[in-house]
Amino acid sequence: MTVGPPADTATLNADAASSPLDAASVAAAREGMGAAERAVRLAALVALLYVFLVGVDLLGTGIAGLGGGAADSLFRGVANPLAGLAVGVLATVLVQSSSVSTATIVALVGSGVVTLPDAVPMIMGANIGTTVTNTLASLGTIRRSTEFRRAFAGATVHDLFNLLAVAVLLPLELLTGMLSRVAIALAGVVGGTAGGEFDSPIKGAVGAGAGVFERGAAVFGDGTGATIVLLALGLGLVFATLVAITRNMRLVIAGAAERSLNAVLERSGALGLLVGMAVTVAVQSSSITTSLLVPMMAAGVLTLRNAYPITLGANVGTTITALIAALAVPQIEGLQIALVHLLFNLCGILLFYPVPALRQIPIRGAEWLAEQAVHRRSTVLAYLVAVFLLIPGIGVVLLG
Numbered sequence: 001m002t003v004g005p006p007a008d009t010a011t012l013n014a015d016a017a018s019s020p021l022d023a024a025s026v027a028a029a030r031e032g033m034g035a036a037e038r039a040v041r042l043a044a045l046v047a048l049l050y051v052f053l054v055g056v057d058l059l060g061t062g063i064a065g066l067g068g069g070a071a072d073s074l075f076r077g078v079a080n081p082l083a084g085l086a087v088g089v090l091a092t093v094l095v096q097s098s099s100v101s102t103a104t105i106v107a108l109v110g111s112g113v114v115t116l117p118d119a120v121p122m123i124m125g126a127n128i129g130t131t132v133t134n135t136l137a138s139l140g141t142i143r144r145s146t147e148f149r150r151a152f153a154g155a156t157v158h159d160l161f162n163l164l165a166v167a168v169l170l171p172l173e174l175l176t177g178m179l180s181r182v183a184i185a186l187a188g189v190v191g192g193t194a195g196g197e198f199d200s201p202i203k204g205a206v207g208a209g210a211g212v213f214e215r216g217a218a219v220f221g222d223g224t225g226a227t228i229v230l231l232a233l234g235l236g237l238v239f240a241t242l243v244a245i246t247r248n249m250r251l252v253i254a255g256a257a258e259r260s261l262n263a264v265l266e267r268s269g270a271l272g273l274l275v276g277m278a279v280t281v282a283v284q285s286s287s288i289t290t291s292l293l294v295p296m297m298a299a300g301v302l303t304l305r306n307a308y309p310i311t312l313g314a315n316v317g318t319t320i321t322a323l324i325a326a327l328a329v330p331q332i333e334g335l336q337i338a339l340v341h342l343l344f345n346l347c348g349i350l351l352f353y354p355v356p357a358l359r360q361i362p363i364r365g366a367e368w369l370a371e372q373a374v375h376r377r378s379t380v381l382a383y384l385v386a387v388f389l390l391i392p393g394i395g396v397v398l399l400g
Contacts, residue, residue: 052238053206056238057206058237059096062231075087080399081121084122088129089392090389090393091125092130092132093132097287101126105122117177120173121170123337124165127341128159128166128387130287130318134287137238138151138298140240148298148373149371150300152373154298155294156383157308157366158315160365161312162348179343187332203283203285265306272310275310276289279310304363305363312349315349316342319345322337322338322342
């Protein structure tokens with residue numbers, strides 16, 4: 001399994017020429033950089049990445065504070081599959097975590113509140129809703145066209161893949177019950193496995209940093225005031241750190257390391273899938289994995305085609321949270337819906353990744369969207385509102 005070729009030389013040269021930190025200045029800076037300075041810059045890069053993730057966490061907390069209270073009630077009493085899909089998207093956007101929304105669905109199915117057939121579209125919707133985080137993160141480069149084009153394409157390729165997977169697999173599931181049938185069979189085999197928990201140290205460290213800001217925001221009260229402060233802090237940190245991360249990443253990683261990274265991923269898309277899965281299982285959050293890719297793509301360190309399989313691997317890795325939650329639920333139905341989540345992501349990859357022509361669809365769509373966004377910034381707002389709020393909201397109101 002291989003990924004498509006990297007961007008052509010002309011494109012790379014054009015990107016370098018229009019970047020505020022072009023190839024010549026990068027080379028000059030790297031030539032004059034000693035080992036001590038490189039070590040300092042590398043340490044600064046790690047610190048900046050940490051602050052960036054804290055900003056992403058605060059951004060999620062702020063959005064969840066504004067709408068999280070309505071999320072749980074959205075899942076109840078929804079029988080129409082399109083309404084269920086819309087609910088999955090909207091609830092995940094509101095709580096800013098597919099892990100939270102899928103664990104909630106698992107618990108509701110396990111307790112008999114939601115049936116397995118009704119929950120399947122909700123799980124698919126959660127896959128779409130979770131991609132809003134890295135799309136928002138890409139906005140940190142919006143004032144620098146070349147970097148923004150790469151970052152926005154890297155973020156939206158995740159959206160487009162999930163939308164395509166739903167467009168194919170939801171009708172197939174409604175007609176045949178394929179995912180549910182396989183999940184029920186698998187659950188019968190593994191249903192006796194004991195449950196457990198895994199607390200990611202990275203996620204815990206990010207949460208600890210975010211907790212400092214949350215305690216500070218508490219002076220504004222426990223209501224909307226504190227939530228808005230957290231939202232503003234999150235946006236501020238994301239925007240500020242992305243500028244510094246992009247510059248430092250080009251200085252520290254550009255050149256031989258950059259070429260080696262892309263060369264390794266070009267040889268095998270399967271390796272990218274495994275990297276995405278492993279990182280996401282380790283940090284227990286696909287949003288962290290995909291958000292980390294944004295500055296790497298903005299800096300030109302990682303190409304879109306090589307980041308794409310890592311994103312797909314993150315889709316699979318994030319299902320581990322629901323599986324862990326399901327193994328702790330006494331009723332086997334909870335495990336069944338968690339396995340549906342895993343099967344949906346695996347089937348999406350098998351459908352669109354091995355065949356080169358199909359693999360290119362999300363990539364080319366993301367590149368086209370990014371080009372429109374660079375030329376018309378209003379496209380970004382229209383896209384975010386339509387895909388993650390307006391269409392799901394209308395679906396819930398009209399069909400729920």
